[in-house]
Amino acid sequence: MRLFKRAKKKDGWLAVAIGRDGVAITSVKRAPEAKPLVHFAQFFPGNSGVETIEKAGREGQAGVRHCTTLLTGGDYQILNVEAPNVPPDEVKTAVRWRLKDILDFPAAEATIDVLDIALDANSRAQQSVFVVAAKNSIIAPRQKLFLDAKVELTAIDIPEMAQRNVSAMLEPEGRGIAMLSFGDDGGLLTVSYRGELYLSRRFDVTLAQLLEPDHDRKHASFDKITLELQRSLDHFERQYSFISVAKLILGPSAVTGLDEYLSSNLYTPVETLNLAALFDLSRTPELADLAQQQRFFLAIGAALRDGEGA
Template sequence: MRLFKKAKKRDGWLTVALARDGMTLASVKRQDGARPQLRLAQLLPGSIGVEALEKAARECKAPLRHCTALLAGGEYQILNVEAPNVPREEMKTAVRWRLKDILDFPVLEATIDVLDIPLDANSRAQQSLFVVAAKNGVIQPRQKLFLDAKVDLHAIDIPEMAQRNISAMLEPEGRGVAMLSFGDDGGLLTVSYRGELYLSRRFDVTLAQLLEPDHERKHQSFDKITLELQRSLDHFERQYSFISIAKLVLGPSPVSGLDEYLSSNLYTPVETLDLATLFDLSRTPELADLAQQQRFFLAIGAALREGEGA
């Protein structure tokens, strides 16, 4: 299975994200001339299995939509590698063998896909790619779960692409956007430009640490984030000098004070996203709460796949 395969036309996407405490589901409907409508944002708590997925599929009208399974941060690796000088049809094979000494598991046990990183026409930089690699031991059980539940799985997605989908909605003409979100598996920094993903970076700071009631420990996490952001954005500007980052957007969350702290320590403008500014939430009024937005943020982003190519 391709991780990012092209879709046939259906009534949008349904994201299914598996978590320790159940399944998170989200569905978005794009609307001409209007904000996309969030049709569904639902948490189904409990054990994950065939019966639970069958029930979720019935309740969420899965047969009417493309279904994508969203991987968690620890279930794959995303790597930036130099593009091999081979024909396009040979790219995956060439990349696979280049990964032999990079992956922390045997390359023959990997499912891989590649994503182009477009360069400016005048750039002299070496063409590079994002390579996404997941163990077959992660991908195959996920496929089997959907197969046994009789749910047609059209794609398997990753958080970077889900976050890119939302970041792309915020891009000013001709400029890029950096976006930083936090969850149980840490922070995720991405940069998008012209709807393409250019940077992916994981931060070892979890949402729980940012909600730490102890003021000193919380601000230690703020300091760590600030330093990592400064390093990452400085390196990005050197590598992609043709991209001007307009702003840093923090994903929705109940964390207080981080946007002000970063604004006072970074030269890049900082703002916190409220999904109500991008989406019609009339069918999901519970998402007026930023804590709920954070819970469904990446699942919603993955549900924006409609209209994408491979």
């Protein structure tokens, strides 16, 4: 199975995000000249076994929707590598050969996909691609889980692409958006421009650390995030000088104080996202709570695959 797969038209996407404490599912319905409607958002606490996925598929009407599931940060590697100078139909083979010396597991045991990184016509940057690689020993059980639950899995997503789907909605004309979100497996920084992903960085700071009641430990995490952001955004500016980053958007969460802290320490404007600004939440009033928005954030992003070609 490809990680990013072309699919026939159905009634949108059902996104299934498997977390440590349960399974979050959601579906987003697009409408012309209106905010996308979050059709439903449900959470099934506990284990993510066959019975839970079967119930999630039933509640989410998986039979009339494409279904995608999200990997978590430790399930795959995303690498920025030089684009091989080969015909398009040979790119994957060439990339897999190159990964032999990069991955920390045999490339022959990997499921891979390749994402182009568009360059400005006048850019002198080396043409590169994102390569997503996951062990077959991770992909196969995930596929089997959905197969056993009788939920047809159309695609397997990664958080970077789900987050890109949301940040693309926020891009000012001709400028890029940096977005930083946090979860159980740490922080995720992305930069999108013209709807494409250009940067992906993982931060070793979890949501639990940011919700730490101890002031000193919490602000130590703030300091670490600030330093990593400065380094990442400076590097990005040097690598992609044709992209002007308009602002840094923090993903929704119950974390307090981080936006003010970053605003006082970064030259980039900082804002915190409330999904109500982008989506119609009239059918999901529970998403008025920012902690609930954080729980469903990446699933909602993955459900925005509707309308994408790949």
